[in-house]
Amino acid sequence: MSATVASPKHLLGMDGMSRDGLEEILDLTDTFAEVGRRSIPKVPALRGKTVASLFFEDSTRTRMSFETAAKRLSADTMTFTAGSSSLSKGESLRDTVEVIGSYGADAIVVRHGMAGTPHRVADWTDACVINAGDGCHEHPTQALLDCYTLREKRGNLDGMRIAIVGDVRNSRVARSNVLAFSMLGAEVVLVAPPTLLPPSVDGWPVSISHDLDQVLTGLDACYLLRMQRERINEGLVPSLREYASDYGMDARRAKLLPADAVILHPGPTNPGVELTVEVATDPRSVILDQVSNGVSVRMAVLFMLLGSVLDVAPSRSSDDSEADG
């Protein structure tokens, strides 16, 4: 099987992506999901390419997901774990990026606590830049895997009504998903107290609610955002207990949700806060599917940016040792 795909230079966000571009990645993901189900889930598609992870913020899950994706494509990987601040070492971000470029990275996967950092990195390197989460801005591969998971469960997103619940203000997942879900034809409602909403949603393709119970009955999907404990110290909500009581998904609320609805969460969950343990194991919860689809989506993204001709013939075992060297 062989195909060529359009190859944009970077994946920085959903902002600016077209519906066609998004659907192309989701279609490509099907191919790599199939690879993932093989006994040896590895193809030589990116042999000789190097994928560097540049993580300024701890994220074991996202980093492992990208590294797994790169290794299944037979790319070499390297990890640059930086402190939270490069300035504190007296080094500018640009210096760091130029050093990584000099190691010959073909793609740089960037996670940073501040919005826009991957965009800056892209200004200073010839490598492809993938945004693996920038502050409160975007997390495009999360949105892709969420769309893929919804499409897998429900066919397509057209006409779906999706609630995004919780700390939208500080959530890169929410920003990317608002754009992605609405691009694919879904109707999005943000459910949160005013303190957890962005200062302005003017021009956003969303409606707003402060009442989860009222929203639940008409939903096709309910996306629960992670609630960080820091938000309590910042005075955005009185307590986790009150948050869980007003915006948490418990058994009572799960009953209000239609039988064919889907419950998503980007992980890791705070049990008893965003959702109860009982709800996490509800058949409508697709949290584990999200994780496994994450690898397939990231394979598709890496391939789209770095690959040329799609060849998903199984990798010969001799390739494996080379590729991981």
Next chain:
Amino acid sequence: MSLVLRGGKVVDSQGERILDVEIGDDGRIVSVGNDLSGDTNLDASGCVVAPGLVDLHAHLREPGQEDAETIESGSRGGALGGYTALVAMPNTEPATDCAAVVEQVRHLGAAALCEIVPTAAMTVGRLGVDMAPMGELVDMGVGIFTDDGTGVQDPRLMRRIMEYSTGLTARLGRPVLLAQHCEVSALSDGGYMHEGDWSSRLGIPGQPAEAEELMVMRDIALVRLTGARMHFQHLSTASSVAMVRGAKAAGLPVTAEATTHHFSLTDAACASYDPVFKVHPPLRTDNDVAAVRKGLADGTIDAIATDHAPHADHSKEQPFDEAPPGMLGLETALSLALEDSGLDLPEILALMSWRPAAIAGVNDRHGLPVVVGNQANLCVIDPDETWTVSGRAMASPSSNTPYEGRTLRGRVRHTIRAGEPVVVDGEARR
């Protein structure tokens, strides 16, 4: 050795007329008229001959951050921008909060291409805790106090500073000017751009306009209480402008400045995530820009200032939160005023020369009409010359201009500082 500016149109606080201007050895204007000729003649044909510009707000970084700017390089940039006097902000390292640092700034300023007017911090170390030795500093001739870079947060301390300053009027010979950077840090901390539509979309934590407005409101109330002479720095929001307008209508002794960038750029610029657009107070909305322009036009805002804030390249090559706020301004301010303020040249010169000269207390030598006997602090502006902004080409060792690549109309051809032609044909002479 006499110097003659030939063929220009003089524009000053007395109006406009075609005149040659002759400057004598003592640095003063010795004659004005037609067909004058001196030992040296500078062509001003097609140009405007105006009193030199006065910037109420320049960060010259010395002492402490000489890799970003020095008093010498800053004054060179100032001269190239048409300035003959720069009010130097005291957020140096160490802060200019005592006689020794003021002396150092004065000493370095003596060799500069512009007159350097030192200011001092209102509080020790600009920490907002203890009042700086204002009496001692006033006795040295310091007439402007500011913690610029931050506002004095504690309203009780601010009240005391205001009260204390009113007792120093006689020692200074004029009211002490307290210049406030209005920003309630409890509302602005953790924010890196204006809070609104753009910050929400970009995911950059914002600072609400109210962080500025609450302090403007507080200080107007404290001026009413104390009678202190207050100057509001870099007003950036529509409500701030409206409050100052109201305070002036009520007869309170307040003045205000606005920066070039606050009438020429909006928060939309931050969409590039380039911290060259990061500045405090932040770039605001179209509505705020319109209010600042209106405030400049109706006299609510007394002066256009630069808030020239050089930062070395490496410090801006950082994520948006880590990069320091501030942008270059001295070499672009006049052109941007001509392009973006909506005002004509005589109005702009009032806002950039004689009104700020009066606020800074240097109006015995700057901003004066072009008449015989006055010290020759002049700039010659070619209103039709177009040029393209380049940070690298500027006098500053820093290059953080937000106007990189923009083509502007109007440029300074010559600058005369106390009779010395420090800029000739757009080139600094030293």
